[in-house]
Amino acid sequence: MVSAQRAVPARVQRAWDVLAGVLDPEVPALSLCDLGIVRDVREAGDALEVVLTPTYSGCPATEVIEQSVREALERDGLGPVQLKLQRAPAWTTDWISEDGRRKLREYGIAPPGHIEPGAPVAIRLVPRRIAPVACPRCGSTHTEQLSAFGATACKSLHRCLDCREPFEHFKPI
Amino acid sequence: MQASIQLQRDPRQQYLLRIGDTCLILAQRLGEWTGHAPVLEEDIALANMALDLLGQARAVLTLAGSAQGLDEDQLAFLREERDYFNPTLVELPNGDGRPGDFALTVLRNLFVSTLLRHLWVRLHDSSDEELSAIAAKAVKEASYHQQHAADWVLRLGDGTDESHRRMQAALEKLWPYVAELFEDDAVDEQAAADGLGPRWAELRANWHAEVAPLLQEATLQPPPDKSFMSTGKRGVHSEHMGYILAEMQHLQRAYPGGAW
Numbered sequence: 001m002v003s004a005q006r007a008v009p010a011r012v013q014r015a016w017d018v019l020a021g022v023l024d025p026e027v028p029a030l031s032l033c034d035l036g037i038v039r040d041v042r043e044a045g046d047a048l049e050v051v052l053t054p055t056y057s058g059c060p061a062t063e064v065i066e067q068s069v070r071e072a073l074e075r076d077g078l079g080p081v082q083l084k085l086q087r088a089p090a091w092t093t094d095w096i097s098e099d100g101r102r103k104l105r106e107y108g109i110a111p112p113g114h115i116e117p118g119a120p121v122a123i124r125l126v127p128r129r130i131a132p133v134a135c136p137r138c139g140s141t142h143t144e145q146l147s148a149f150g151a152t153a154c155k156s157l158h159r160c161l162d163c164r165e166p167f168e169h170f171k172p173i
Numbered sequence: 174m175q176a177s178i179q180l181q182r183d184p185r186q187q188y189l190l191r192i193g194d195t196c197l198i199l200a201q202r203l204g205e206w207t208g209h210a211p212v213l214e215e216d217i218a219l220a221n222m223a224l225d226l227l228g229q230a231r232a233v234l235t236l237a238g239s240a241q242g243l244d245e246d247q248l249a250f251l252r253e254e255r256d257y258f259n260p261t262l263v264e265l266p267n268g269d270g271r272p273g274d275f276a277l278t279v280l281r282n283l284f285v286s287t288l289l290r291h292l293w294v295r296l297h298d299s300s301d302e303e304l305s306a307i308a309a310k311a312v313k314e315a316s317y318h319q320q321h322a323a324d325w326v327l328r329l330g331d332g333t334d335e336s337h338r339r340m341q342a343a344l345e346k347l348w349p350y351v352a353e354l355f356e357d358d359a360v361d362e363q364a365a366a367d368g369l370g371p372r373w374a375e376l377r378a379n380w381h382a383e384v385a386p387l388l389q390e391a392t393l394q395p396p397p398d399k400s401f402m403s404t405g406k407r408g409v410h411s412e413h414m415g416y417i418l419a420e421m422q423h424l425q426r427a428y429p430g431g432a433w
Binding site: 054056058060087088089090091128146147148149151152153157171173 | 224306309
């Protein structure tokens with residue numbers, strides 16, 4: 001994010017404000033900035049360069065996201081816009097802001113837990129313990145996973161055993 | 174009709190295409206389940222995994238084609254069969270008929286996701302920055318795929334008599350195609366020498382160290398090894414490959430550049 005101490009061109013500052021209002025097409029509770037996929041905004045000659053990081057390799061929303069970033073900035077008179085896709089470092093749900101996590105919960109999606117640093121774990125044989133996911137409606141951790149994959153690549157499906165409501169969980173990755 | 178592209182048969186490109194084609198062809202096979210899986214949750218899971226694999230394939234094919242000025246679509250849709258370098262394992266049908274056998278599908282997913290996870294871990298250290306970045310992303314996805322497949326192999330292998338019988342039958346069908354994954358050749362040698370990526374043979378020990386205990390836990394017994402060696406990684410495919418390509422390619426061949 002932009003530090004207040006650094007001299008930031010007004011155009012760049014304005015662009016961050018505009019992008020904070022561009023919503024993710026698949027989880028419209030979150031802006032692209034809440035999700036942490038806008039990595040940088042800078043001036044490159046006449047153009048405004050926006051650096052985006054894809055969430056999942058096959059996320060079908062990637063192209064819609066690029067298009068909505070371009071449209072939002074051009075509509076605000078900040079163009080011409082150059083988009084740059086940057087894969088490294090890989091996006092992680094740890095980049096979802098605290099504000100974003102709150103919005104997810106309010107939207108009915110359990111936010112992701114934090115990622116343990118280190119290499120990905122080897123396969124676990126059952127029985128195994130999955131860290132309990134708190135129900136976004138009643139807060140109970142007495143929940144169970146129904147499906148490791150949900151309606152989009154980034155979510156899994158759960159159910160609360162107390163309030164009996166099904167809910168989605170943003171998978172930590 | 175759109176004409177085929179010709180590849181230059183460069184070892185670097187072939188190494189990358191082995192990875193990209195493994196993802197691409199398995200994505201196509203998993204996509205066949207869409208709308209047909211035994212339960213809705215698995216329909217969604219298989220489609221999601223197909224999507225991850227397709228995304229990985231796009232990134233790797235783009236990289237593979239860059240030196241020769243070819244894009245991902247040309248590589249995916251306009252090659253002849255002998256210019257695809259996926260191991261034969263991923264092109265085998267899902268089972269008899271359509272959409273096929275769920276037991277075979279999840280067992281193959283276990284085999285391939287275990288291979289890919291170890292491959293992506295090593296490719297993170299690739300001398301190619303783009304490949305390293307693709308790998309750092311893909312390894313997280315492969316871990317999810319592997320856990321999902323492992324859960325099913327265990328549940329069905331150590332399940333009812335019928336689920337065990339079908340899982341064991343799938344193991345006997347697929348096991349002969351595992352050896353090819355770890356075959357060593359000049360393409361691997363060049364990749365290792367350039368720091369592009371590991372020889373796939375170096376992944377063999379880690380692969381078996383994870384798969385063997387899981388099969389044992391699932392009460393499944395691999396058949397004895399045979400001298401048979403499939404040859405998809407060299408471009409010489411099974412009789413099933415042509416049918417996949419016909420389905421994948423006919424639209425782009427008939428309507429060049431068609432998009433929707």
